Amino acid sequence: MSTLGKVMGLSSALVFTGMLAFGQTSKTEVPKGWHLLDKTKDGFSGISLQQAYDFVKEKKLKSNTVLVAVIDSGVDTLHEDLKDILWRNPKEIPGNGIDDDGNGYIDDVYGWNFLGGKDGRNVKQDSYEGARVYHTLKTKYAGQTIDTASLTGEAKAEYLTWLRAKKSVEGDGGEPSVDLFMLKNALKSAKNSDSVLRISLKKDVYTGNDLDSFSAVSPAEKSAKGGFLYLFRANQMMESTNKDFINGFEEFVTGEEKKAEAKEKAPPAYRADIVGDNEADINDKYYGNPDVMASTPFHGTHVSGIIGAIRNNGKGMDGVADNVRIMTVRAVPDGDEHDKDIALAIRYAADNGAKVINMSFGKGFSPEKTWVDDAVKYAESKGVLLVHAAGNDAKNVDSTENYPNPVARADQYRAPNWITVGASGDPKAGGITASFSNYGKSEVDVFAPGVRIYSTIPGGTTYGNAQGTSMASPVVAGAAAFLLSYFPNLTPEQVKYCIEHSATAPADKVRKPGTDNMVALSEISKTGGLLNVYEAAKIASTLKQGKPGKKAKPSMRNKKG
Template identity: 35%
Template sequence: MNTINKAYLTLIIFGLFILSNVHSQNKHSNTLHKDCNIPWYFKDFKNDSIVGISWQKLISEKSVLEKIDTIIVAVIDTKFDIFHQDIKNQVWTNKKETKGNHTDDDGNGYVDDINGWNFLGGKLSNKHISDSNFESVRILRKYNDFFNKKYADTISVSERWKYEQFKLATNQRAQEIANLKEDLEYGNVLNDRYWIAKDTVAKIFGNSSYTLKELDSLYQKTEKENDSVLKPLVYFMRDFVKYDLNEQWILEQKSLPLQLEKTSYSQEYDERYLIGDTLNELGFKDYGNHEVYNDSITFQHAISIAGIIAGQLNCKEEISGFSEKFKLMPIVVAPTNGDEHDKDIALGIRYAVDNGAKVINMSFGKPLSLYKTWVDDALKYAEEKDVLIIASSGNEGKKIGDNFEHYPDDHNNSSEHEIVSNFVKVGSTSKKINNKLLSSFSNYSKKHVDLFATGSDIALLAHQNSYKRSSGTSFSTAIVSGVAAVIRSIYPNLTASQVKKVF
């Protein structure tokens, strides 16, 4: 550590607050121009009165950009829109593989993996699994017959972790079924209310074309007259127009729960059969495909992570990654609905390590883990190969601990001890310099969350060359991954565990 310019690194991580005790187009370039709208989290507390990471201050005072070298960052996530105009030049390419020849040229077990690997894709088809089971369903499917009538005092030491996961899965399943029932009822009510409100308001105006201003005026009238029948219908249509909703969205609120009842919630649904996988065998790797890019999937998450880490500067949209020299490796394990498989996570980590990633971003998580040891072994493998893993803490707004977990984690099944030194769990902070500094949605823990970074109201890339704003620990995790990549690039002799200690 004595080779590090500590003051220099302090500037980089200024906004990465260690809050373990908290309890409750423009020219594309990564040079930040003075007249450019940059991400708010790049700003500095002292200079701008904004609790950012001081990136703008750092690169204005130091020749940081020139010192950054090429480094591979793996994005283990959803499918990845590798053709987005602000990210396409930063996508990793496997130079050992020949595109489209249907041959495993580099002998790594993955055919035509030019840009990464999709563990949710069909081996011999273009199928992609958007709906996966919840982990509770998988655990109950595997252990229900074995543990259902047993008591805790009859369980052997070797079976205790499995039994605890079974009991937690039983409770989780009950909550998920209650949520499904609520979603089904909401979808039906929303659908029925929409058609009644639409027809009623159309009759009042004499047509179905009206402005938000006209709806506001009508609503004020119904409120003044205390019309309990008409008032909620007008309010409904006012929100429908105000938030730019459409009939397709209304229909989805009704149809999606019905779909998930047959897939993510169902013990009869076996999505692994569709992609040719043998789920219970980690050694079986002959599944998935090379199609990591975006298609028609509805959950577009990875592109937002990618933009934070290495997106090209887009002044208009207030978006910029940390360096155009970073190469992003797409690895697909996260479905649109349901939970990630431990097998996919474990193999995804190993794929990233074996193909040269120095930083791995994992902005996902789940409350249960059927094959935790598989993931733990993959974390240890990454540690042995000196790869740093940055993972999100989750968005439930809960304390991670005895009654609530968020996997993957770096703790042993039976103790509080960390099993590796290369794993960083990240929570989210906001713009508020007060008791609301911790983002309300962020999970937290003194023992299980390593640090917090800015994750509220973040400008993001979205699929098909579009943009959006959102909040979540996913994005604070990506910011930490970007900073980690900068450090590992400028200081290549630092180990993954040393970079974690810097944080």
């Protein structure tokens, strides 16, 4: 779903924007950047990053630049904490309208936008894959009851996919699941409050903190402040602006409207109208435009800052990795991404030198999964590590369809260059496990901080909190980039090995997301641990590093338990 549940939940507090909040409000305040801290030294369940930097400094290791691709909604290329670390294609001359490097993508200076048209237009919103699948198969299967025992192979798989799509669109525990009338009224009330407050504050743009310090006088002001401030706090958006809040709310309502309409009519061809490629042909790949910022860069900007915002410059916040370049590949709309765009985005990143690809998106259907599977295998051949967010539905992805994933549909090959990340928090911020995070003893490799993560947001000098497995994934991608920076000959498998074998198990049981059950973290993830970059660096220092581009299994000089 777009940026991995950009809209994923609603509570009585109208906690509506999944990447911004999920009803997991902090019991006490946690500091900005808590996710980088150390449990023992600082008292927060972060990734022990400073200890990792101290370790490589002690070892007198030199830092090498690592290229990380962010497949997402776009990135603010003018942000003060990102503009100097964005990848610039050395073979491309900006703005000359010529494909200088001959890769088929004209003026791809910062990366590429697979959601753009040659006329400069860009896809902003899109439909949900469940609705697309439902209407594609509806004429074939609607009204039929077929004994699945009579089907085999692709025919059986297609029919079962139809049944899932039908359930997702028509209901019975699927979509839609919220009261649209209530939502629209709530949005109207929020806009009315905003109108009052903009006049009272004498500014069109204000933050939750601005509102908190405002002394309301009239009954109208008090009512508007009380209601809107409650929403800011409940969504953990105090540093965000009224415009961001209203825009997020509008996107949520639009998404729910699309779900409600899906039963009656096929979704509009948002992408086809603008992009103009043959979506059924994976070889028709030279489409899009170079506008990697487009009009929806919030999510990708926040993700990019987590990975590599310039460290120790006194601005905003620090990224995880200190020597990265961020390649922007825009392929995720406000809605569900298309398999073709994701497959080509992975290939583009691999062909242009990325060593880590962050993928903070996901969906429940993947009609052209084989294209994505082939791209993942291609990335493996190029020595690229893929890091993917587990999703924000509080579901067990061992038994729930969740795409993309590392297991190839055709031959069940499991990609060894893939890490799936669940979202962790802190006891001071609601608990060790994020209430929204997907989980899985087999399919979720490790948990990393994904609650109340402070990072870059569009606006040039703007920062704010967001949360979701969308934020946990780039923490791990940043950790992978850190390891490759100081141990440059590690293979993707070795980086994965370091991260997973160094994961730190919590001392106590954790809450199973979506329930009140307390379980060991090992019951809901493969490693049973939280990301610890310091411990990962220590393991990396003991590995015999593979030759660049050559597959090598982890080989330890001094094995640690």
